[in-house]
Amino acid sequence: MASDATIAHAAPVIAPRATPPTTLQKMARRRSTIAFLLTLPLLAVIGGLVAWPAAYAIYLSTLNRRMTAFIGLENYAILLENDTFRMVIWQSCFFAITAVILKALIGFWLAHMLHHIPSKGQRVWRGMLLVPWVIPPALSTLGWWWMFEPSYSSINWLLAIFSVPPVPWLGEMWWARISVIIVNVWYGAPFFMIMYLAALKSVPDQLYEAADIDGATGWQRLRYVTLPMMRNIISITVLFSLIVTFANYDIVRVLTNGGPRDLTHVFASYAFQVGVLSGNIPRGAAVSLFMFPLLAVIAFFVLRGINERTKEIGA
Amino acid sequence: MSATAAPRAGHGLFHKAGSLRAERRWALWSAYVSLVIAAIVMLAPPFYMLITALKTSAEIADLNGNPWIVRDPTLENFAAILGNEMFRGFFWNSILVTLLVVVVTMLISIPAAFALSRMRFWGSQWLATGVFLTYLVPDTLLFIPLYQIVGGLGLLNSIWGLVLVYPTLTVPFCTWIMIGYFASIPKELDEAALIDGAGWLQMLWRIFIPVALPGIIAATIFAFTVSWAAFVYPTAFITRPDEMPLTIGVVSQLIRGDTFAWGQLMAGALLAALPPVVVYAFLMDYYVAGLTAGATKG
Numbered sequence: 001m002a003s004d005a006t007i008a009h010a011a012p013v014i015a016p017r018a019t020p021p022t023t024l025q026k027m028a029r030r031r032s033t034i035a036f037l038l039t040l041p042l043l044a045v046i047g048g049l050v051a052w053p054a055a056y057a058i059y060l061s062t063l064n065r066r067m068t069a070f071i072g073l074e075n076y077a078i079l080l081e082n083d084t085f086r087m088v089i090w091q092s093c094f095f096a097i098t099a100v101i102l103k104a105l106i107g108f109w110l111a112h113m114l115h116h117i118p119s120k121g122q123r124v125w126r127g128m129l130l131v132p133w134v135i136p137p138a139l140s141t142l143g144w145w146w147m148f149e150p151s152y153s154s155i156n157w158l159l160a161i162f163s164v165p166p167v168p169w170l171g172e173m174w175w176a177r178i179s180v181i182i183v184n185v186w187y188g189a190p191f192f193m194i195m196y197l198a199a200l201k202s203v204p205d206q207l208y209e210a211a212d213i214d215g216a217t218g219w220q221r222l223r224y225v226t227l228p229m230m231r232n233i234i235s236i237t238v239l240f241s242l243i244v245t246f247a248n249y250d251i252v253r254v255l256t257n258g259g260p261r262d263l264t265h266v267f268a269s270y271a272f273q274v275g276v277l278s279g280n281i282p283r284g285a286a287v288s289l290f291m292f293p294l295l296a297v298i299a300f301f302v303l304r305g306i307n308e309r310t311k312e313i314g315a
Numbered sequence: 316m317s318a319t320a321a322p323r324a325g326h327g328l329f330h331k332a333g334s335l336r337a338e339r340r341w342a343l344w345s346a347y348v349s350l351v352i353a354a355i356v357m358l359a360p361p362f363y364m365l366i367t368a369l370k371t372s373a374e375i376a377d378l379n380g381n382p383w384i385v386r387d388p389t390l391e392n393f394a395a396i397l398g399n400e401m402f403r404g405f406f407w408n409s410i411l412v413t414l415l416v417v418v419v420t421m422l423i424s425i426p427a428a429f430a431l432s433r434m435r436f437w438g439s440q441w442l443a444t445g446v447f448l449t450y451l452v453p454d455t456l457l458f459i460p461l462y463q464i465v466g467g468l469g470l471l472n473s474i475w476g477l478v479l480v481y482p483t484l485t486v487p488f489c490t491w492i493m494i495g496y497f498a499s500i501p502k503e504l505d506e507a508a509l510i511d512g513a514g515w516l517q518m519l520w521r522i523f524i525p526v527a528l529p530g531i532i533a534a535t536i537f538a539f540t541v542s543w544a545a546f547v548y549p550t551a552f553i554t555r556p557d558e559m560p561l562t563i564g565v566v567s568q569l570i571r572g573d574t575f576a577w578g579q580l581m582a583g584a585l586l587a588a589l590p591p592v593v594v595y596a597f598l599m600d601y602y603v604a605g606l607t608a609g610a611t612k613g
Contacts, residue, residue: 034515035434039442042427042490049483050449053460060460110353113346127599128354134595134602135361136544138562139584143364146577152375154363154382190357191606198607218338240451247453250546254566268455268547275459276551285459292456299451303444 061286075286084262085270089290091177092266096246099184103245104238106185107192114193115200126197133190141254144183145170148255173263176256180264183251188244192237199233200226236305239298247291267291361585368392368582375577392578393586402583404557405564408474409543409587412560415478416542417535420485424534428493429519433505443494450487454547457483462551472555480548484541489534492608496530497523533605536598540591561587 064071079085110129114122132140147154148169156166169179203226211221227234249268252258258265258273265273267287275284367375369388380386396402430436431443461480462471470476500523508518524531549563556568565583569576595602 031434031515032436035430035436035439038426038430038434041423042446042486043442045423045482045486046445046449049461049480050452050457050487053457053464054452056464057457057460060463106353109349113349113353116342116346117350123599125350125354126603127596129350129357130595130599130603131361131592132357134540134592135588136540136546136562136591138544138546138566139588140360140364142566142580142584143360146367146581147360147363152378152382152577157382186357186360194603194606198603218342243451243453247455249455249550250562253546253550268453271455271459272547272551276462281459281463288456288459291453295451295453295456299448302451303447306447 057285063282065280075283088265088270099181099245100241102185103188103192106189110193111196130190132187138250141251176264195237199230203229232309239302364581392582396579396583405561409560412474412477413542416481417538420538424490428490432494432497446487446490458551476552481542485538496527533601537605
């Protein structure tokens with residue numbers, strides 16, 4: 001709209017001197033055609049590879065195992081009665097919520113510590129701390145898997161120095177769950193750190209100076225200046241990470257593959273097991289679609305946060 | 316914090332200044348201590364992978380002594396994995412798929428972002444929001460229907476199937492951050508170009524792409540790292556070792572039987588992780604800009 005106005009306004013002034021007005025008019029008319037052609041490949045990707053498969057997944061989930069008959073919501077009903085699947089729902093939520101809270105806290109702490117040191121050294125530390133985020137998670141999880149390996153565990157060796165008995169990392173239910181969370185936190189905390197550091201740097205110094213003049217303590221500066229200024233970024237990052245963590249697949253697949261006794265499955269790994277490995281495509285589609293309502297709610301809040309943020313920056 | 320602050324308020328100016336300095340020093344020390352601990356924890360797994368890759372099989376199997384140090388380092392694991400024809404095949408597949416996906420992603424997102432940020436047309440606002448929403452749809456929600464669709468096209472067990480579906484991972488985010496970068500270019504530049512009689516495509520090519528080059532580099536790095544690290548789609552679509560990219564190849568094919576060749580496995584994983592780490596080491600600022608752009612540019 002804004003560009004329309006400026007072009008229309010500019011045209012009569014410029015026209016007699018430089019370009020004949022017809023060119024500009026023709027251009028304005030051709031504009032929407034060109035815009036459509038430029039966005040066509042994007043529309044093809046969004047429509048053909050995201051929207052269509054999502055709709056197709058809903059259709060698939062209403063079929064029977066051989067995909068020959070329509071059975072309505074029976075796949076969902078069977079899943080909800082299945083004890084393993086109920087455990088999957090519980091474990092997915094527990095995993096995602098615990099991991100995101102830990103990532104947010106550790107990321108916030110590290111961002112603060114980075115912000116405190118002289119800016120000359122920040123680059124080096126930031127560079128080192130971001131390494132876990134850079135390595136493809138499927139590969140770094142292999143390293144963790146080897147560190148958790150029962151007889152050779154290098155972590156248990158370290159613990160033994162402090163005379164802690166060996167921990168059965170991937171062998172027992174709770175330790176396996178904790179291991180998956182540890183790896184996810186290790187991988188994701190640097191992302192939070194980077195986001196929070198960027199947000200911290202965008203808080204104007206004058207606000208802190210004003211707070212200092214008013215005699216604010218460190219805690220008060222954090223509570224009344226830093227947190228309100230970062231509120232938006234914090235919520236966007238947390239919600240975004242909640243989606244990614246909730247839908248995580250690589251770490252569980254490599255580290256435990258759902259074991260011991262299917263007790264560490266999350267939605268994604270269980271959908272894979274049911275849909276691809278056991279060949280029950282419709283039920284696998286139903287499993288992954290259980291993620292959808294939660295993701296939709298989170299996406300709504302992310303979008304709202306982004307819009308607010310855009311307004312804040314604009315204002 | 317509040318305990319130290321309370322008495323401070325009652326004292327004179329001199330004490331206040333002294334304790335402030337002490338507080339600063341304490342804050343600096345605690346910052347460095349936390350950062351050192353964090354760096355050790357963050358770097359321990361890759362470090363241990365490297366240590367393991369440098370050990371002989373006998374030394375790995377030896378349970379006596381510190382596993383975190385290597386007594387007689389050897390490169391034989393790296394030599395063995397590089398001599399493995401299957402591993403070289405994984406590498407080649409990863410390179411091919413990633414390059415194609417990066418090129419396709421850029422060809423789709425740059426023109427689309429230009430149109431969405433500058434050529435307002437009917438529905439462009441909705442489409443921009445739609446782009447962001449597709450970015451939030453995880454691959455684990457789509458892999459089962461895509462498995463059917465890719466299978467229907469006869470592209471299961473082929474890297475072309477991966478080239479087809481990876482844009483779902485890269486295009487939405489790249490378009491989104493490019494919209495942000497393009498929107499930050501001053502309108503005066505467009506007007507100047509229009510006055511000089513440039514068409515829209517010339518404007519994109521001559522002005523927007525050169526001016527937004529940092530953003531394009533950030534988006535390219537993002538597309539590269541995401542395609543290189545993609546795991547769900549290749550795991551679902553590829554079961555033939557000669558068509559596998561690195562991630563699934565290393566995880567599924569190098570782990571065989573009960574006695575793992577840990578040294579080779581770790582050497583393979585490290586080599587597979589090398590390209591994104593090298594890109595990151597040389598282009599860290601662009602990498603970080605791309606990471607934070609999603610939420611801060613908007």
